Amino acid sequence: MTAIWRRKKYLEWAGQAIVLAIVVGLLVMFGHNLDQSLKRLGLRLGFKFLDSQAGFSVAESIIPYDPSQSYSRVLLVGFLNSLKVIFSSLTAATIIGVVAGIARLSDNWLVRQMAKVYVEALRNLPLLLQLLFWYFVVFLALPKADNAISLGFIQISRSGINLFGLALSPEFSSLFAGLTFYTGTFIAEIVRGSIKGVDRGQSEAARALGLSAGVTLRRVIFPQALRTMIPSLANQYLNLAKNSSLAIAIGYPDLYAISSTTFNQTGRAVEMMILISITYLTVSLTIAGLLNAYNSRMQRSLR
Amino acid sequence: MTNTIETAENEIIENQPILIAHDVSKWFGKFQVLRNANLQVKAGEVVVIMGPSGSGKSTFIRTFNALEPYQEGRITIDGIPLTEDIQNIDQIRRDVGMVFQQFNLFPHLTVLENVTLAPIQVRKFTKPQANEIARQLLDRVGILEQAQKYPGKLSGGQQQRVAIARALAMEPKIMLFDEPTSSLDPEMVREVLDVMRSLAKSGMTMLVVTHEVGFAREVADRVVFMDAGQVIEDTTPAEFFTQPKEARSKLFLSQIL
Amino acid sequence: MNTKITIKPVRWVQKNLFNTPYNTVLTILCVWVLWNILSSLFSWLSQSEWAVISENLRLFLVGRFPESQLWRMGAIALIPILIASTLVVRRSQAWNFVLIPLGLASITWLANGGFGLPLIRSSLWGGLFLTLFAAAISTALAFPLGLLLALGRRSELPVIRGISTIYIELVRGLPLIGILFMAQVMLPLVVPFRLDRLLRAILGLTFFNAAYLAENIRSGLQSLPLGQSEAARSLGLNSIQTLRFIILPQALRLVIPAIVGQFISLFKDTSLLALFALFELTGIARSILSQPQFIGRNGEVYLFIGLIYWMFCFGLSQFSKRLEVRSS
Numbered sequence: 001m002t003a004i005w006r007r008k009k010y011l012e013w014a015g016q017a018i019v020l021a022i023v024v025g026l027l028v029m030f031g032h033n034l035d036q037s038l039k040r041l042g043l044r045l046g047f048k049f050l051d052s053q054a055g056f057s058v059a060e061s062i063i064p065y066d067p068s069q070s071y072s073r074v075l076l077v078g079f080l081n082s083l084k085v086i087f088s089s090l091t092a093a094t095i096i097g098v099v100a101g102i103a104r105l106s107d108n109w110l111v112r113q114m115a116k117v118y119v120e121a122l123r124n125l126p127l128l129l130q131l132l133f134w135y136f137v138v139f140l141a142l143p144k145a146d147n148a149i150s151l152g153f154i155q156i157s158r159s160g161i162n163l164f165g166l167a168l169s170p171e172f173s174s175l176f177a178g179l180t181f182y183t184g185t186f187i188a189e190i191v192r193g194s195i196k197g198v199d200r201g202q203s204e205a206a207r208a209l210g211l212s213a214g215v216t217l218r219r220v221i222f223p224q225a226l227r228t229m230i231p232s233l234a235n236q237y238l239n240l241a242k243n244s245s246l247a248i249a250i251g252y253p254d255l256y257a258i259s260s261t262t263f264n265q266t267g268r269a270v271e272m273m274i275l276i277s278i279t280y281l282t283v284s285l286t287i288a289g290l291l292n293a294y295n296s297r298m299q300r301s302l303r
Numbered sequence: 304m305t306n307t308i309e310t311a312e313n314e315i316i317e318n319q320p321i322l323i324a325h326d327v328s329k330w331f332g333k334f335q336v337l338r339n340a341n342l343q344v345k346a347g348e349v350v351v352i353m354g355p356s357g358s359g360k361s362t363f364i365r366t367f368n369a370l371e372p373y374q375e376g377r378i379t380i381d382g383i384p385l386t387e388d389i390q391n392i393d394q395i396r397r398d399v400g401m402v403f404q405q406f407n408l409f410p411h412l413t414v415l416e417n418v419t420l421a422p423i424q425v426r427k428f429t430k431p432q433a434n435e436i437a438r439q440l441l442d443r444v445g446i447l448e449q450a451q452k453y454p455g456k457l458s459g460g461q462q463q464r465v466a467i468a469r470a471l472a473m474e475p476k477i478m479l480f481d482e483p484t485s486s487l488d489p490e491m492v493r494e495v496l497d498v499m500r501s502l503a504k505s506g507m508t509m510l511v512v513t514h515e516v517g518f519a520r521e522v523a524d525r526v527v528f529m530d531a532g533q534v535i536e537d538t539t540p541a542e543f544f545t546q547p548k549e550a551r552s553k554l555f556l557s558q559i560l
Numbered sequence: 561m562n563t564k565i566t567i568k569p570v571r572w573v574q575k576n577l578f579n580t581p582y583n584t585v586l587t588i589l590c591v592w593v594l595w596n597i598l599s600s601l602f603s604w605l606s607q608s609e610w611a612v613i614s615e616n617l618r619l620f621l622v623g624r625f626p627e628s629q630l631w632r633m634g635a636i637a638l639i640p641i642l643i644a645s646t647l648v649v650r651r652s653q654a655w656n657f658v659l660i661p662l663g664l665a666s667i668t669w670l671a672n673g674g675f676g677l678p679l680i681r682s683s684l685w686g687g688l689f690l691t692l693f694a695a696a697i698s699t700a701l702a703f704p705l706g707l708l709l710a711l712g713r714r715s716e717l718p719v720i721r722g723i724s725t726i727y728i729e730l731v732r733g734l735p736l737i738g739i740l741f742m743a744q745v746m747l748p749l750v751v752p753f754r755l756d757r758l759l760r761a762i763l764g765l766t767f768f769n770a771a772y773l774a775e776n777i778r779s780g781l782q783s784l785p786l787g788q789s790e791a792a793r794s795l796g797l798n799s800i801q802t803l804r805f806i807i808l809p810q811a812l813r814l815v816i817p818a819i820v821g822q823f824i825s826l827f828k829d830t831s832l833l834a835l836f837a838l839f840e841l842t843g844i845a846r847s848i849l850s851q852p853q854f855i856g857r858n859g860e861v862y863l864f865i866g867l868i869y870w871m872f873c874f875g876l877s878q879f880s881k882r883l884e885v886r887s888s
């Protein structure tokens with residue numbers, strides 16, 4: 001009989017048990033220290049505080065809110081504000097990214113160069129810096145609202161953007177612009193790469209059939225490129241969702257900013273950390289799930 | 304290097320089976336690849352394994368150096384049972400050399416480093432000792448002048464000869480070959496078979512999966528025919544190629560001859 | 561002769577800008593956009609004042625590092641140059657693993673002091689130095705962790721694979737700002753000893769970065785043919801030897817461009833430290849802008865530090881492109 005410590009299976013399980021023990025040991029140690037620290041601070045874990053009055057006001061909200069309402073309400077306000085900026089910039093970034101990506105392959109020299117400068121300039125700058133720039137240098141330096149710059153149905157001024165009478169705060173507008181233009185550069189690179197990846201023969205065949213360049217791109221090249229794009233696009237959407245948490249730097253009340261204020265008022269580090277993590281993980285998983293579902297449907301229909 | 308030949312000759316004299324596979328069965332998930340496969344190889348013997356694609360030839364020989372685990376039966380190599388025992392597995396891997404269809408040379412190491420890596424790391428030879436052995440072996444397979452090149456610069460036939468030298472540098476007791484010439488251009492098949500032929504003459508115990516009928520006829524002591532995970536015929540080359548017993552062997556031969 | 565030369569640019573313009581009616585429209589549109597951007601840029605430039613940069617140059621570069629000790633920053637600047645030139649001369653992967661940790665250790669010693677040098681509190685570190693330091697050291701620290709996680713996620717052992725996967729996916733699902741928040745607020749609650757603010761931030765960056773590096777390294781491991789490890793095992797090499805001599809040298813060479821890309825991303829991400837009261841490039845910029853005499857000079861300051869960030873990121877991305885071309 002082979003001695004037990006020379007058996008492969010046994011060694012593997014023993015190794016795993018040791019790793020598990022170390023990880024669990026660390027977690028237990030952390031938990032113990034946490035318990036001690038909380039005792040020292042006179043705090044007890046629990047989410048009851050969410051029902052007490054928040055007491056601070058929030059600059060903008062989709063749902064009715066006033067400071068006499070609870071922490072859970074104000075966190076919901078933050079969450080909805082996050083969703084608002086995530087989904088609007090996600091849409092805009094996709095449009096800008098697709099346009100810029102196609103522009104980088106244009107046969108018009110000026111279009112190509114401008115798209116290139118846009119992509120290379122903005123993706124090599126920290127997003128946080130871009131947000132500060134949009135807020136402090138662009139929006140806060142614009143003329144007052146009664147003197148707004150007007151582009152047809154859009155008015156842009158120090159108090160933000162007015163779109164068909166829909167007023168957007170300068171904080172939202174800066175965050176929206178920053179996220180859109182930053183993510184747009186990455187989407188542009190993805191679009192460009194995927195279009196270039198589509199077989200040249202495809203576009204030659206389409207042109208030979210007498211289709212115009214525009215139709216070839218729209219009906220032949222782009223649908224095929226889309227398939228290879230989707231996993232990378234999903235990644236960029238996830239990044240955008242996570243990056244929206246930089247809102248705090250320019251005072252837009254998103255989930256993270258409001259959680260941070262809540263933490264400052266209550267000292268509830270653990271609870272806020274759990275809440276933030278669960279929320280962002282849920283948003284991330286939802287986006288990933290939606291795109292996966294879309295992806296598998298596309299793959300099936302193409303088979 | 305002469306001592307390889309000597310030990311091999313000693314083992315011929317002993318005439319004991321150096322490799323015993325008894326009722327070996329293996330499953331990939333639900334799919335059974337090997338069904339009570341049996342094989343015995345004596346020291347110094349050259350055994351060719353043939354069989355249709357997917358019959359389990361590769362899987363079978365890969366169990367002999369524990370690249371594939373098996374679930375039932377037993378395998379003994381040079382008296383050492385191949386079990387879960389990691390010391391036995393280590394010992395058997397040193398005793399059994401393997402040559403792959405795709406050569407599997409290490410592209411980031413020179414030819415010489417490919418050959419010396421295992422002697423230095425596993426057998427704890429000094430670098431000069433290992434280099435000396437490697438040079439002899441590379442000379443023997445006829446590519447000493449390529450020693451400082453990287454494998455990517457060599458032709459397929461040369462690469463496969465390096466792979467053989469690399470395996471021999473561990474002074475194995477048995478050499479396994481899994482279709483060593485199948486991914487070579489026709490004009491390079493011969494140079495590799497020549498090396499294998501001279502290796503067989505030197506008394507090396509060899510287990511060769513191949514479809515090279517000429518090689519099997521001339522060099523093999525026995526031909527083993529596998530189908531559907533079983534060894535269904537085990538006989539001399541003369542008999543196998545002229546009067547196969549099994550219907551499946553006949554069908555197979557009619558396809559390759 | 562003469563006509564040819566004058567005609568060439570005209571032809572070029574015709575061919576590249578006005579070859580179809582559609583392109584003519586696009587060109588005019590682009591010129592209009594460009595005109596608007598450039599004219600507002602020039603009108604801004606005409607009223608910009610750059611004293612805020614020249615008067616604070618030292619702050620931008622090294623933060624509030626004491627003047628008497630500035631030579632230490634000079635010495636630090638030499639170290640990367642020394643390492644880079646040695647690596648160019650001795651092209652061997654093994655040297656990376658000796659020189660880079662050694663270099664970072666000496667940089668840390670020069671900045672922090674001790675062993676004969678006066679100690680300098682990390683709250684005085686800042687500017688470009690801190691940005692580069694934080695990015696470099698957290699990449700170096702994250703690398704071994706990322707390597708372990710990548711190997712763990714590819715392991716056949718379910719417990720190890722599970723732990724690695726959970727870690728990687730959890731961290732990648734969270735925004736960096738959340739992880740830095742945890743590092744600042746939670747770490748002091750769960751470890752029994754005191755951690756410096758900068759150290760907490762660096763640990764946060766490290767834990768964050770390790771998850772991404774792990775995925776990069778994993779893709780390199782995945783792209784190696786299975787035959788490589790089989791050949792190594794059949795020669796009798798054990799799993800550690802196989803990893804060390806066969807798998808890692810090849811996999812790491814493949815993923816260098818991706819690792820450089822991850823470094824660029826981390827370099828940009830260090831700006832988030834500004835939100836946690838640290839004075840790296842963005843942090844020092846904000847603190848300068850809060851001084852009464854420099855209020856309103858946002859454009860100048862952000863443009864200046866933007867240029868610095870951009871040069872590093874763009875330079876590195878060109879470098880990694882070159883590596884990619886060379887390795888393929």
Ligand SMILES: Nc1ncnc2c1ncn2[C@@H]1O[C@H](COP(=O)(O)OP(=O)(O)OP(=O)(O)O)[C@@H](O)[C@H]1O
Nearest residue numbers: 331332334336354355356357358359360361362363
């Ligand atoms: N890792 C694996 N997982 C699942 N099935 C496998 C695996 N490796 C091999 N098989 C299956 O086991 C069977 C035997 O494979 P094996 O490679 O041993 O055949 P072979 O006789 O060497 O064939 P060939 O002549 O094509 O090399 C095949 O049906 C193959 O599909």
Ligand SMILES: [Mg+2]
Nearest residue numbers: 360361362482
């Ligand atoms: Mg096979």
